[in-house]
Amino acid sequence: RNLLAANEAQARENREHLMEHGVLAVNLMSSPGAGKTSLIEAVVDSLSGKLRVGVIEGDLATDRDAERIRALGLPVWQITTGSTCHLDAAMVHEALHRLPLDSIDLLFVENVGNLVCPGLYDLGCHLNGVLLSVTEGDDKVAKYPVIFRYAQFFCITKSDLLPYVSFDSSKPQREARILKGDLKTFSLSAKGGEGVEAFLSYLLAERHALS
Amino acid sequence: RNLLAANEAQARENREHLMEHGVLAVNLMSSPGAGKTSLIEAVVDSLSGKLRVGVIEGDLATDRDAERIRALGLPVWQITTGSTCHLDAAMVHEALHRLPLDSIDLLFVENVGNLVCPGLYDLGCHLNGVLLSVTEGDDKVAKYPVIFRYAQFFCITKSDLLPYVSFDSSKPQREARILKGDLKTFSLSAKGGEGVEAFLSYLLAERHALS
Numbered sequence: 444r445n446l447l448a449a450n451e452a453q454a455r456e457n458r459e460h461l462m463e464h465g466v467l468a469v470n471l472m473s474s475p476g477a478g479k480t481s482l483i484e485a486v487v488d489s490l491s492g493k494l495r496v497g498v499i500e501g502d503l504a505t506d507r508d509a510e511r512i513r514a515l516g517l518p519v520w521q522i523t524t525g526s527t528c529h530l531d532a533a534m535v536h537e538a539l540h541r542l543p544l545d546s547i548d549l550l551f552v553e554n555v556g557n558l559v560c561p562g563l564y565d566l567g568c569h570l571n572g573v574l575l576s577v578t579e580g581d582d583k584v585a586k587y588p589v590i591f592r593y594a595q596f597f598c599i600t601k602s603d604l605l606p607y608v609s610f611d612s613s614k615p616q617r618e619a620r621i622l623k624g625d626l627k628t629f630s631l632s633a634k635g636g637e638g639v640e641a642f643l644s645y646l647l648a649e650r651h652a653l654s
Numbered sequence: 655r656n657l658l659a660a661n662e663a664q665a666r667e668n669r670e671h672l673m674e675h676g677v678l679a680v681n682l683m684s685s686p687g688a689g690k691t692s693l694i695e696a697v698v699d700s701l702s703g704k705l706r707v708g709v710i711e712g713d714l715a716t717d718r719d720a721e722r723i724r725a726l727g728l729p730v731w732q733i734t735t736g737s738t739c740h741l742d743a744a745m746v747h748e749a750l751h752r753l754p755l756d757s758i759d760l761l762f763v764e765n766v767g768n769l770v771c772p773g774l775y776d777l778g779c780h781l782n783g784v785l786l787s788v789t790e791g792d793d794k795v796a797k798y799p800v801i802f803r804y805a806q807f808f809c810i811t812k813s814d815l816l817p818y819v820s821f822d823s824s825k826p827q828r829e830a831r832i833l834k835g836d837l838k839t840f841s842l843s844a845k846g847g848e849g850v851e852a853f854l855s856y857l858l859a860e861r862h863a864l865s
């Protein structure tokens with residue numbers, strides 16, 4: 444109980460800190476390998492410099508994802524959690540002080556790959572999103588409800604693989620809207636580019652609303 | 655600390671209870687949607703009654719997976735965890751008392767879909783296995799090391815999708831062996847059946863060693 448209360452207080456402080464610097468922060472959550480880093484890569488590619496992007500990466504071990512982001516020439520900070528299965532507000536607070544926030548418009552916080560606990564720890568981001576890949580199955584929203592209730596947007600990813608799997612996109616979308624009526628849903632492919640523009644316009648509109 | 659110590663004690667009791675009834679228990683862990691339930695379905699199909707199978711299902715919500723197992727005519731007990739991201743020994747202890755263990759040779763315990771915390775809570779099973787699907791990416795073993803160190807076997811799943819993804823099977827296998835030298839690795843498709851026989855022989859040999 445106290446743990447979550449302390450986390451809430453730190454999350455509020457993070458949000459204030461981000462607002463002061465005019466940074467839109469987006470928390471990306473999903474199962475391992477659902478395509479969080481790939482989505483960041485696709486969004487950055489399609490932005491072609493329209494916004495200045497920074498990234499906080501969260502993983503148990505390695506800095507493989509940070510290397511992928513560094514290769515794009517972006518400021519990135521890697522949080523290594525050891526055996527903690529989610530990021531929390533204190534970890535993000537420390538990372539915020541390691542990044543040049545005055546030269547960042549859009550900050551992605553890529554959470555640890557886990558479809559449960561990241562939905563319990565507010566990080567202080569303006570937007571929280573869940574990714575579900577078409578290869579995981581269309582029955583997962585009702586099975587892992589906690590994280591979908593917490594999110595503001597929901598991306599169905601790897602849509603280019605739809606011809607090879609049995610996945611009915613309408614089912615998870617319907618189930619997600621039952622859990623959270625105002626959830627914004629997107630269907631996209633980081634590989635083929637389909638749906639990335641629509642997601643990008645959503646982020647740009649949210650960023651515009653911020654200033 | 656006390657939590658894990660109490661869990662260890664309960665796990666030992668579970669193992670004794672299973673041994674008394676001559677049941678081989680196998681804990682299946684993976685990310686959400688990596689194919690745990692599908693693997694159970696494929697193994698049961700290929701066993702065609704050679705062994706009597708029972709299942710304990712673990713999920714945050716719904717009994718969707720238990721329904722799939724019930725449809726095979728098998729004894730199954732669904733554990734609903736709410737927001738707990740893993741099964742623990744106490745939950746499994748209660749479930750063991752709900753199953754007809756005297757008419758089960760092989761018991762699958764399907765853990766909550768999570769590639770982190772299930773590797774921290776011993777359930778009292780003889781075998782612990784991790785599934786990684788080819789659609790999650792080949793860089794995940796070193797990124798999520800805790801669960802691979804805990805496991806006795808490692809299945810690369812959905813091998814029928816290899817033609818459509820970029821996945822080098824030798825990389826996760828090599829990285830898993832670095833974490834755990836004696837880890838047994840399998841590559842299989844629950845859909846196409848490839849590799850299921852080899853995995854089944856492993857389970858039959860382990861069951862034989864038990865009696």
Ligand SMILES: Nc1nc2c(ncn2[C@@H]2O[C@H](COP(=O)(O)OP(=O)(O)OP(=O)(O)O)[C@@H](O)[C@H]2O)c(=O)[nH]1
Pocket residue numbers: 473474475476477478479480481482508555556600601602603604631632633634635789790791792794797818819820
């Ligand atoms: N076909 C296809 N593959 C994709 C797409 N997006 C990601 N992938 C693949 O999915 C795998 C995982 O992608 P990542 O971007 O590493 O996923 P992640 O969610 O960042 O993974 P973690 O950070 O380790 O939890 C890789 O093999 C990617 O190539 C997509 O849109 N289409």
Ligand SMILES: Nc1nc2c(ncn2[C@@H]2O[C@H](COP(=O)(O)OP(=O)(O)OP(=O)(O)O)[C@@H](O)[C@H]2O)c(=O)[nH]1
Pocket residue numbers: 578579580581583586607608609684685686687688689690691692693719766767811812813814815842843844845846
């Ligand atoms: N192509 C292919 N798809 C598979 C295979 N195994 C499972 N799937 C698909 O992967 C999705 C998830 O399979 P499940 O068996 O529900 O996975 P799970 O690990 O039990 O999922 P949770 O219990 O919810 O964590 C479904 O759409 C399955 O059809 C396989 O061998 N090949």
Ligand SMILES: [Mg+2]
Pocket residue numbers: 479480481508553
């Ligand atoms: Mg990633």
Ligand SMILES: [Mg+2]
Pocket residue numbers: 690691692719764
């Ligand atoms: Mg399942």
